[in-house]
Amino acid sequence: MDKFNALKTFITVCEKGSFAASAAVLGTDASTVSKAISRLEKQLAYTLFYRSTRKLTITDAGKEYLETVRALLIDLDECEQRLKSGNESATGVLKVNLPVAYGRLYIVPILSKFAEQYPDISLQLSFSDEYVDIIERGLDLSIRTGTVSDSRMVLHKLSPMDFLTCVTRAYLETHGPIDSFQDFDNHRWIRFRFKQTGKLMPILAEVDGETEKLDPKNYLVVDDGQALVDLCRSDVGVMQGPHFLFKDGLSSGDLVSLFPPIEPEGYGVYLLYPKRDFLPSKVVVFTEFLKAELEKMGEGSNFCWSSEVAYLNEWE
Known part of the structure; x- marks a missing residue:
């Protein structure tokens, strides 16, 4: 037991x-x-951390040991879960990481219903648009938007990720129409900057049957998806982004879609959790609940409500 605690x-x-x-x-x-x-290091005959008055830094040996220890504790947890699986119910703490805008717009509104159905599950939510290593952070699952590649994870595609180009009618009345991508440089854009990389999200257009990345020169920049939509709804400019940002604005009529949606290859909304032999019931029920609620919203692994949205122009 002393070694386990160590x-x-x-x-x-x-x-x-x-x-x-x-x-x-x-x-x-x-x-x-x-x-x-110190006792653990003495037993191993290895230094696990470099110590200074200001900082504690893990050594290469410590990193290798950490990977092994985590795997052992995951195996132990899975063994305990298997032993309890005969009469296990969905209980315990469920740690979930969410993208900021998607989490607020899609997940937060349905959590009261989840809490009512599964009162013995305690949710712990964190919000981040940066990549989060859920194994390192000790999380149960994560939702990511965009492209995902991690061989350690099980990926469930929740929906396609359609990009829409939206604006208010008031903006068009003041600044003139946008009939094709040739008009893009004549208008002010509201663009999104990724916090992790500092790069701007490109503007996409269908040109001769191919998806091209454009770079309109007249723009202002934000790093928050909700601010992006709020500025657009305030007639500040044109914006392009993933479908989930626009659901409310398009439904209310505050925004209009200029062109058919674009779905870049490999993009989507994904639910991720670490590969393991035994999946806890709390993860299973949350996954199934989320899929069912998204289907009610008109989204699934191969379809999205955005494909049915009326738009003003065809791509030219």
Whole structure:
């Protein structure tokens, strides 16, 4: 049991980055945590962390050990889950990471219904548009938009990711029509900047049957999807983005779609969780609940309501 506790302490220190922060999580003091790590290092005859007055840095040996320890604890958890599977119900803490705009617009509104159906599941949500390593963070699952490639994960495609080009009628009345992509440089755009890379999301257009990336010169930039939509609805300019940003605006008539949607190859909305032999019931029920609710919204792995949206122009 002492070794097991030492391994749990080791993982906590790796996640929190300091003895003091780890002690707060473990309900002890920094000195006790430091001594536990020192004993573990002595047993292994390896240094797991470089220590300085300012910083705690994991060594290469520590990284290798961390990978093995995590795998062992996952196997142990799966074994315990299998033993309980005969009478297991959906219970426990479910840690979920969500994209900011998609999470707020799509997931948050349906959580009261999920909580009512599964009162024994405690949800812990985090929101981030940056890539999050859910294994390293100890999360149960994540939803990602765009393209996803991670061989350690099981991927469920929740829906295509259609890009729409939207504006208000008031903006068009003031600034003139946008009949084709040749008109793009004559208008002000509201564009999205990715926080993780600092790059601007390209503007897409169908040109001679191919999807081209364009770069209109007149634009203002935001790094928040909801701000993007709010500015567009305030007649500030034209914007292009994934379908889920526009559902409310198009339904209310505040926004109009200029062209048919574009679905870039490989793009979608995905649910991810680590590959494992036994999937906890809390993950299973959340996944099935989410798929059912999205279907009510007109979305599934191979279809999206955006394909039925009326638009003003054909691509030319």
